[in-house]
Amino acid sequence: MKYAVVLLMMVLAVAGTYFAVFHEDIMAESSSSSQESSSSLSSSVPLTVSPEESSSESGTSASASSLLPESLPEESSSSEPEKEQKPAYSPTDWKLRLINPEHLLPEDYHFEKAVVEGDFTFDARAVEELKQMLADGRAAGHSLRVVSTYRTVERSEYLYNRQIENYMALGYSEEDAAIEAGHWVAPPWTSEHNAGLCIDVVSTDYDLQYGDLMHEFEQFDSFTWLSTHCSDYGFVLRYPKDKQEITGITYEPWHYRYVGVENAKLMEEKGFCLEEYIQWLQEE
Numbered sequence: 700m701k702y703a704v705v706l707l708m709m710v711l712a713v714a715g716t717y718f719a720v721f722h723e724d725i726m727a728e729s730s731s732s733s734q735e736s737s738s739s740l741s742s743s744v745p746l747t748v749s750p751e752e753s754s755s756e757s758g759t760s761a762s763a764s765s766l767l768p769e770s771l772p773e774e775s776s777s778s779e780p781e782k783e784q785k786p787a788y789s790p791t792d793w794k795l796r797l798i799n800p801e802h803l804l805p806e807d808y809h810f811e812k813a814v815v816e817g818d819f820t821f822d823a824r825a826v827e828e829l830k831q832m833l834a835d836g837r838a839a840g841h842s843l844r845v846v847s848t849y850r851t852v853e854r855s856e857y858l859y860n861r862q863i864e865n866y867m868a869l870g871y872s873e874e875d876a877a878i879e880a881g882h883w884v885a886p887p888w889t890s891e892h893n894a895g896l897c898i899d900v901v902s903t904d905y906d907l908q909y910g911d912l913m914h915e916f917e918q919f920d921s922f923t924w925l926s927t928h929c930s931d932y933g934f935v936l937r938y939p940k941d942k943q944e945i946t947g948i949t950y951e952p953w954h955y956r957y958v959g960v961e962n963a964k965l966m967e968e969k970g971f972c973l974e975e976y977i978q979w980l981q982e983e
Contacts, residue, residue: 785979785980786961786980788977788980788981793810793822793824793894793896794825794896794933794957794959794962795958795959795962795973795976795977795980796894796896797973797974797977798889798890798891798894799885799889799946799947799948800881800886800889800947802889803889804888804889804890804893804894808893808894810823810824810894810895811823811824812849812895813826814826815829815830815898816830816833817845819845819847819848819849820848820849820895821848821849821895821896821898822849822894822896822957825896825933825957828932828933828934828957829848829898829932829934829957831932832925832928832929832931832932832934833845835928835932836921836924836928839924841902841920841921841924841925842902842903842904842921843900843901843902843921843925844900844901844902844903844906845898845899845900846899846900846901846912846953847892847898847899848895848897848899849892849893849895850890850892850893852887852888852893853887855884855885855886855887855888855890855892858884859880859881859884859885859886859887862880862883862884863876863877863880864876865880866879866880881947882947882948882949883948883949885948891937891956896956896957897954897955897956897957898934898954898955899912899951899953899954900925900953900955901921901953902916902919902920902921902922904919904921905919905921912951912953914950914952916952916953917952922952922953925955926952929955929963930960930963930964930966930967931960932960932963933957933958933959933960933962933963934955934958935955935956935958935962935963935966935967935973936952936954937951937954937955937956937972937973938950938951938954938972939972942972942974942975945974945975946972946973946974956973962976
């Protein structure tokens with residue numbers, strides 16, 4: 700019995716030792732596996748670092764951050780548009796000379812005249828463009844008829860005074876008649892005809908029907924051609940229907956003024972009369 704007890708105690712002691720060794724091996728293997736798993740996760744999953752932690756990192760981390768490119772400044776969506784290019788302007792530019800009751804033609808204004816056709820003369824610097832416009836209009840099937848081009852100051856004075864008399868005959872006072880006459884016939888030194896830069900032109904079929912300068916000319920094909928193509932030759936419809944308050948002159952579908960092709964095209968594009976165009980040129 701005594702030997703049996705001793706033998707049992709020896710068996711239990713060996714078993715306990717074996718169990719302890721086995722437990723240590725298991726724990727060591729588990730710890731190693733856990734470290735490998737943690738290492739694998741740390742290499743595949745980026746860590747979230749707070750700004751405070753990032754700024755407290757030393758050496759290599761700080762240097763790496765300093766090598767990153769700085770953010771480029773955003774382009775401003777409200778950048779100023781480029782200034783519009785405008786032709787040079789001078790009040791003495793013969794092509795753009797403004798002639799009206801506020802801007803009288805100087806008494807010493809002189810220019811070379813050249814014949815357009817018949818007895819009609821024009822500023823020699825633009826006569827070829829006028830001849831070409833008339834020729835092309837006629838070639839397109841329009842029987843264009845020149846009514847007036849260059850007009851002397853004396854002739855302007857006669858026409859203006861005659862218009863005053865016509866209104867006085869209708870019962871207007873002399874003062875009111877002069878004002879009304881000025882809407883239809885420019886007083887001397889305020890007429891573009893005195894500078895030889897404009898033409899009054901209609902068509903033969905219109906002239907046969909009306910015999911005078913009237914708004915009805917706008918109903919004829921010749922007017923359509925002239926108003927559409929005049930800018931190709933440097934001319935503009937000088938007194939448009941929608942600009943009467945600006946020009947101070949009644950609508951004249953027969954009156955075309957030479958300003959040069961570049962100016963004529965710009966005026967057409969922007970819908971300006973000459974007064975508006977000059978003001979635009981003078982703006983900064």
